Amino acid sequence: MTYFTNINKINYEGPKSTNPFAFKFYNPNEKIGDKTMEEYLRFGVAYWHTFTADLSDPFGTGTAERPWDKFSGMDLAKARVEAAFEFFEKLGVPYFCFHDVDITPEGSNLRETYKNLDAIVAMMKDYMKDSKTKLLWNTANNFSHPRFVHGAASSNHADVFAYSAAKIKKGLEIGKELGAENYVFWGGREGYETLLNTDMKLEMDNIARLFHLAVDYAKGIGFDAQFLIEPKPKEPTSHQYDFDVASGYAFLQNYDLQDHFKFNIEANHATLAGHTFEHELRYARINGMLGSVDANQGHPLLGWDTDEFPSDLYSTTLAMYEIIKNGGLGKGGLNFDAKVRRGSFEPEDLFHGHIAGMDSFAVGLKIAQKLIDDKVLDGVVEGRYKTYTEGIGLDIVQGNTDLKKLEDYALSLSEIKHESGKLERIKTTFNQYLLTFYAGE
Numbered sequence: 496m497t498y499f500t501n502i503n504k505i506n507y508e509g510p511k512s513t514n515p516f517a518f519k520f521y522n523p524n525e526k527i528g529d530k531t532m533e534e535y536l537r538f539g540v541a542y543w544h545t546f547t548a549d550l551s552d553p554f555g556t557g558t559a560e561r562p563w564d565k566f567s568g569m570d571l572a573k574a575r576v577e578a579a580f581e582f583f584e585k586l587g588v589p590y591f592c593f594h595d596v597d598i599t600p601e602g603s604n605l606r607e608t609y610k611n612l613d614a615i616v617a618m619m620k621d622y623m624k625d626s627k628t629k630l631l632w633n634t635a636n637n638f639s640h641p642r643f644v645h646g647a648a649s650s651n652h653a654d655v656f657a658y659s660a661a662k663i664k665k666g667l668e669i670g671k672e673l674g675a676e677n678y679v680f681w682g683g684r685e686g687y688e689t690l691l692n693t694d695m696k697l698e699m700d701n702i703a704r705l706f707h708l709a710v711d712y713a714k715g716i717g718f719d720a721q722f723l724i725e726p727k728p729k730e731p732t733s734h735q736y737d738f739d740v741a742s743g744y745a746f747l748q749n750y751d752l753q754d755h756f757k758f759n760i761e762a763n764h765a766t767l768a769g770h771t772f773e774h775e776l777r778y779a780r781i782n783g784m785l786g787s788v789d790a791n792q793g794h795p796l797l798g799w800d801t802d803e804f805p806s807d808l809y810s811t812t813l814a815m816y817e818i819i820k821n822g823g824l825g826k827g828g829l830n831f832d833a834k835v836r837r838g839s840f841e842p843e844d845l846f847h848g849h850i851a852g853m854d855s856f857a858v859g860l861k862i863a864q865k866l867i868d869d870k871v872l873d874g875v876v877e878g879r880y881k882t883y884t885e886g887i888g889l890d891i892v893q894g895n896t897d898l899k900k901l902e903d904y905a906l907s908l909s910e911i912k913h914e915s916g917k918l919e920r921i922k923t924t925f926n927q928y929l930l931t932f933y934a935g936e
């Protein structure tokens with residue numbers, strides 16, 4: 496059965512195209528630096544937002560009109576797989592991602608849930624034989640069901656720890672079966688509401704215990720996916736343990752997990768943490784911890800996780816700047832953890848959302864590569880830190896000094912001469928690159 500009947504394959508038609516079902520900037524085979532766009536961007540579709548969600552929000556029921564709505568139970572799960580692979584093919588996207596509960600309904604007990612999962616995973620495996628779309632990552636949803644009311648690995652109840660472990664074990668087996676390149680851990684309810692009833696130390700120790708068990712199990716079954724932690728500062732709990740990359744990295748080092756994990760960085764989670772997207776990418780990159788990206792954006796006026804499709808070119812440019820500097824994303828990719836707005840309820844909106852996101856990152860990639868080729872920001876940064884390339888600065892960075900020597904040097908100084916940071920000039924140049932790009936294309 497065909498689900499998106501009126502929509503054909505989305506092709507690159509260039510910036511002058513007026514066809515809404517065409518890419519204006521994402522040209523998969525175009526070379527940027529030493530890679531093609533497709534190799535750099537490694538786009539993924541999030542199963543939950545695109546095939547499972549109904550666009551309900553805390554104030555209203557779902558509005559989504561989907562061609563698979565007429566099915567229910569396992570028939571619905573199967574229809575979604577058919578629709579998903581049709582969508583991947585038409586969009587020409589190399590990856591997808593899912594939680595266990597996105598692809599099948601939960602059974603009345605864990606054994607039944609496994610049975611449902613096995614059926615759908617077998618079907619997916621079959622579809623993947625003829626499809627170019629691969630699994631970027633899968634994960635266990637250990638947060639939606641009421642059993643996770645007090646957390647998963649961080650729950651006060653040991654049975655919930657065991658249940659969560661079982662779902663992760665199954666997830667790792669599914670990842671292996673489908674050839675997932677990564678496995679994600681987002682700490683859905685791994686956080687707390689109040690310290691008044693919380694043993695924070697035990698909760699954090701237990702999260703680390705479960706991570707170690709997962710690392711060991713994956714090794715045991717020969718599943719060599721990259722493990723990824725996805726930080727988020729709040730929502731649903733008021734204090735999530737993986738607040739941001741910095742706190743997540745400290746956690747990994749504290750529990751000797753840093754060699755087994757990298758980060759999956761979501762733009763909207765970065766902004767919820769009071770950071771920019773590029774701050775989180777930079778923090779991970781300079782520590783060798785940048786694994787993958789959940790590509791979306793928050794609403795500038797709303798303080799919650801709105802998961803919008805990315806369209807802010809300033810942000811996609813700065814994000815791609817970090818990704819190019821990282822030498823690409825390795826096994827990671829750009830997963831659109833993004834949902835169309837509640838008012839965009841028609842099936843074709845799913846294509847428009849992804850086209851917007853893919854084109855925005857393609858533009859970001861092109862501008863970022865040009866900024867790097869022309870050494871625009873590198874030149875600024877090099878000039879700004881030049882005092883560390885000679886004299887006392889060189890001694891400092893090479894470790895050839897001590898407090899006494901530094902004191903002698905400071906006592907000999909008459910006046911410290913600063914230079915302007917030239918922020919306005921830099922921003923103008925940045926805009927020039929954005930605007931020249933438009934004019935030239």
Ligand code: XLS
Binds near residue numbers: 634725800832
């Ligand atoms: C929720 C998270 C979630 C993870 C995967 O805010 O973004 O969807 O990406 O569990």
Ligand code: CA
Binds near residue numbers: 789
């Ligand atoms: Ca996410």
Ligand code: CA
Binds near residue numbers: 763764800802832
């Ligand atoms: Ca989110």
